[in-house]
Amino acid sequence: MVLPRFNHEEIIETVPTTLNEALPMDPTLPLPYCFNPTTHSYRVPSDSNDSARTYPYDEFTLKLHSHESNSRSSALLFTQFHEFIDSELCHTILRCYTHLNKHLLTVFVYTQMSKIGILPDSSIFPAVLKSVAQLCRRDLGQSIHCCVIKMGFGSDIYSSTALVHMYCTCLLCGDARQLFDEMPERNAVSWNALITGYTHNRRFREAIDVFREMQAAGAEPGEVTTVGVLSACAHLGALNQGKWVHDYITRNRLRLNVFVGTALIDMYAKCGLVDEAEKVFWAMRVKNVYTWNVLISGYAMNGQGEAALQAFSRMVMENFRPDEVTFLGVLCACCHQGLVKEGRWHFLSMKEEFRLQPMIEHYSCMVDLLGRAGFLDEAQEVIRTMNMKPDPIIWRALLGACRIHGHTQLGEFAIRNLLELEPKNGENYVLLSNLYARDRNWVKVGQVREMMNRTGIHKVPGCSSIEIGSVVYEFVVSDITEPGGYEEVYKLLAVIKRQLEVAGYSADTNIVLYDLEEEEKEQTLIYHSEKLALAFGLLKTSSDTTLIIVKNLRICQDCHQFFKLISMIYRRKITVRDRHRFHHFSGGVCSCKDYW
DNA sequence: CTAGGGTTAG
Structure with missing residues (x-):
């Protein structure tokens, strides 16, 4: 086939087309994944986790830079020279665009195909769907799903x-699962x-469940499988599960490629085992x-700021180019260690030396x-x-x-701005209340509390988990009146508290929201979720086991003190991963040196 | 001969 020659300058041009014109919805196909023409709506997502997303492009504009890819594959080809395009070339171009991460162009080519009389075959849908997934266009994905079936x-x-992947990427895991279950072969x-x-949807527990299901079904996990599972373990802090995957990799001689290795390092780091992370890194x-x-x-998150900065200079020495995420790690390290001078310096060098635009982060x-x-x-x-909001x-x-x-005054200024942006976030009111509690201003604390009650705003309950064996146990901050089945845990906590009081512990009741009587406040504190998880861990493991607790919020002042003493009196190493960072307790001190 | 992969502040 001979293609016409054309001028490169001419084809760098904008070709706008609206989505509806490019890909009209098909009302003749009443499938669950389809646009409903009578209600003018898409099927309501079945998952509560699927939040609504604004689509990145209402009307998409294609800027074609033909020199960046193959000159034969400019989209103008389709509008001006379509009589020269056969089905094979068209499919090749389309796959090419996906491969080059030119996802809008992929979609564009796909939309133009039918106009110039080329039918898609089954081999291009994977590529189209991959691009659609990258663009996060669930409407297009659903429409293409119809087309696949039709x-x-x-x-x-x-x-x-590819459809399963697309639905997951577009935050419709429920649809993905349904489709997966209906597949005749997998x-x-x-x-x-x-x-x-x-x-990807942050449903880490389900990811691990599916991994188990996969093995039960007799499918062989490969490198890619382990990467996904390790990432889930990292987020959950599920060390034993993660170690099991590491063993699996070794046992089955899977390659420790850069993806697997990175996922392993991340898993160990997020479970607080920096040494293990280092070992993998050097291997x-x-x-x-x-x-x-x-x-x-x-x-950085494990409180080894100096090591983070050393790693950074080594990275630069070995000619790796740091990116925005690298500097987030570096600044975070400085932040946790109080390395103000270094932080200022790196922030400057990020802009001046590495020419990176700081992000809001x-x-x-x-x-x-x-x-x-x-x-x-x-x-x-x-x-x-x-220069941003x-x-x-x-x-x-x-x-x-x-x-x-x-x-307090500057704090009130901050909270005014905060509540303007997030009036419904309970966490903000808790922070405000804590600000007043520090001044022992119980009148103001009560006002905040009253405001929360009036507007029905709730604080996210504290929740801590601990992994014993391969089971992850969860504890939610407890209502004093409803012990909820963990009798032995409560009993142990009472015993521990008496022991700690002998050692000089007294409950730090400053931070408790309400203006309760002191004794009641202590009761509230003793049932914080991390203390429940700790007591459970002490009961269920031998004394040489390091306890690893993961909390959804930040550890409170009182729990921090409590854990330090436990680590001394019980000679236990305890690791707490809270919402922001790690606390490694040992011999009565914490790795954060109380700077957090 | 097509499908699946890791990091991100508080």
Whole structure:
């Protein structure tokens, strides 16, 4: 086939087309995944976790830069020279675009195909669906699903697997699961799509469940499977499960490639085992920026700031180019250690030397770093001079600093901004209440409490988990009146409390929300979820086991003190991963050196 | 000959 020659300048041009024109919905196909023409709506997602998303493009515009890919594959080809395109070339171009991450172009080519009389065959749907997934366009995905079925490719394993992946990426795991269950045949890749899909949707427990299901079904997990499962383990802090996967990799001689290695490092780092993470890191032959990033932020969250900074300079020495995520790790490390000078310096070098544009995340790190260290003016200066709108996280960082340093007035300013952005987030009211509680201003504390009651705003309950064997046990902060079945845990806590009191512990009741009688406050504190998990761990494991507890919120002052004493009196190593970082307790001290 | 992969502040 001979194609016409054309001028490169001419084809760099904008081709706008609206979505409805490009891909009209098919009202003749009443499938569950379809657009409903009578109600003008899409099927209501079956998962409660599926939040509504705004689509990135209402009307998409294609800027064609033909020199970036194959000149034959410019989209103008389709509008001007379509008589020269046969089905094979068209399919090749389309796959090419997907491969080059030019997802809008893939979709564009797909939409133009029918216009110029080329029918898709089953081999292009995987590529189209991959692009649609990348663009997060569930409407397009659903429409293409219709097309797949209509053309008789409904049981094609490649297209179906791509559909499972697409539904997961578009936050419709329920649909993905349904489709997966209806597939006439599945292979390891299909299972992987589902596992990584659940991980992508932060449904980590289900990801691990599917992994078990996969093995029960007799499919062989491969490298990709382990990457997805390890990521789930990392997020959950499920160390034993993660170790099991590591063993599986060794036993079955799976390759420790850069994906698997990075996932392993991240898993160990997020379970608090920095030594193991390091071992994997040094065993890896090929590394990339992801590998360095998980190592650096691993050090950072485990309170090894110096190690993080050393790793960073080594990374640069070995000619890896740091990216935005690298600097997030570096700044986070400085923040947790109170390394103000170093933090300022790296923030500057990120902009000047590495030419990276700070993101809001970097600014919030700086506000936290400066504010926590007491440089409240400088922290405010960062907020004033950054060229973006402060987000709730920034205000919370400032508020946190105000609480530490007792700047109630500035704190009130921060909370005003915060509540303007997030009036319904219970966490914010708790922070405000804590700010007043620090001043023992119970009148104001009561007002906040009353406001919460009136508006029906609730605090997210604290929840801690501990893994014993391969089972993860969860504990929710307890209502005193309803012990809820863990009698032995409560009994042990009472015993522990008496022992600790002998050692000089007294409950730090300052932070408790209400203006209760002192004794009642102590009761509230003793049932914090992390204490329940700790007592359970002490009961169920031998004394040489390090207890690893994962909490959904930040550990409170009182629990922190409590854990330090336990680590001394019971000679237990305890690791707590709270919402922000690790606390490694041993011999009565914490790795955070009480700076948190 | 098509499908599935790791990191991100507080």
